[in-house]
Amino acid sequence: TFVNLFYNNEDIAQKLVSDGLAVSTQAAVQDVELNILLGQQFRGIVKSVNNLSDIIIALQCGLALSCSMHNLETAAETFEDVLKDLLEQTVIVYVDNIIDDRLEVTLYDNQGCKFVILNPDEGSYDTVDAICPLLVLRSTITGGVTHAEEGTVFIQPTEYADTVAMLLEQLFEHYENLAEENTIIPETDQVCAIHSEDGNWYRGKVLEFDDDKITVQYIDYGNRETIGFGQLRELDPKFREICTLSLQVTCDADGTALIDKDVTASIFYGDNGWEGSVTLLEITPSTTTTSDTGFGTASSNKDNVEVPPVTEVVPPQAEPKQTTGTEVFMSHVDSPNDFYLQLKESLGAIEELQCNLQEEV
Numbered sequence: 001t002f003v004n005l006f007y008n009n010e011d012i013a014q015k016l017v018s019d020g021l022a023v024s025t026q027a028a029v030q031d032v033e034l035n036i037l038l039g040q041q042f043r044g045i046v047k048s049v050n051n052l053s054d055i056i057i058a059l060q061c062g063l064a065l066s067c068s069m070h071n072l073e074t075a076a077e078t079f080e081d082v083l084k085d086l087l088e089q090t091v092i093v094y095v096d097n098i099i100d101d102r103l104e105v106t107l108y109d110n111q112g113c114k115f116v117i118l119n120p121d122e123g124s125y126d127t128v129d130a131i132c133p134l135l136v137l138r139s140t141i142t143g144g145v146t147h148a149e150e151g152t153v154f155i156q157p158t159e160y161a162d163t164v165a166m167l168l169e170q171l172f173e174h175y176e177n178l179a180e181e182n183t184i185i186p187e188t189d190q191v192c193a194i195h196s197e198d199g200n201w202y203r204g205k206v207l208e209f210d211d212d213k214i215t216v217q218y219i220d221y222g223n224r225e226t227i228g229f230g231q232l233r234e235l236d237p238k239f240r241e242i243c244t245l246s247l248q249v250t251c252d253a254d255g256t257a258l259i260d261k262d263v264t265a266s267i268f269y270g271d272n273g274w275e276g277s278v279t280l281l282e283i284t285p286s287t288t289t290t291s292d293t294g295f296g297t298a299s300s301n302k303d304n305v306e307v308p309p310v311t312e313v314v315p316p317q318a319e320p321k322q323t324t325g326t327e328v329f330m331s332h333v334d335s336p337n338d339f340y341l342q343l344k345e346s347l348g349a350i351e352e353l354q355c356n357l358q359e360e361v
Contacts, residue, residue, distance in 0.1 A: 157247065
């Protein structure tokens, strides 16, 4: 049974969310296009486990998603304790299916190895990349184009700007002060720390190499560079926890004309990955200049402008919001979404029953 609880006219659910003691699944439905999450991989925190078909996973941005384990109906064995041990831990989530606003997911540890929660678990990946792709929450994104090729652009979404700057600073601080290590022999598709020609350190994927040089692609920007083996370092595990910070979008536009410009992209996931249309972001300048007093267009003849007197407006005191419903007593709590209530009007009868049972015992 789903209920709304109030104490002293305050919504308990909202109070728990505002105090950081719970997360709201309603916010996720409003802010995320759920269907676009199908096939995506991201990190999240396991916040609640009622059973294998009723799980709450919170994104790192604070939004919460209702989930269930994929392949649950065909599993001969289930290991719910393994899932409950993951409470308040960060896991990698892969979205296998979406049914009725609920994500069917497979869960992985920070290294990308699958947790054994169901057996059999056919069709799911045993491992995934520890560096998650950039998470797309909506079919429209806005950001800056960091690199482009014919028919392809790489976009850093605006909301990741602070993360990009933080990562650049942390990579520099970590590797610039690190004692020089022995040269590593890379593998194709391996993500390493790269000391670029511009003096900064970046995360780069090895595309190919020979005896003398390595060609890498910077995963957070999209551009490529040929480097020497001495510019390569093992990527510290903490830098694998940050998702890729650029999104590759296939489009019909001449992407090279959009480099270093802000754009808006309407995207979908197709045969070539993320596809869609990319257009320049239009910024409309303000056409009206207002005076400091905020009373309309500024005048050059300020001495002749009669400014109305400013009076303090005191808003009327709002009446306390009265709630209606049934008064109850909370007798036991397992979690914010799993608890037991007793009717207040029945407390006397419950106490009498308890006394009678005690006497009989």
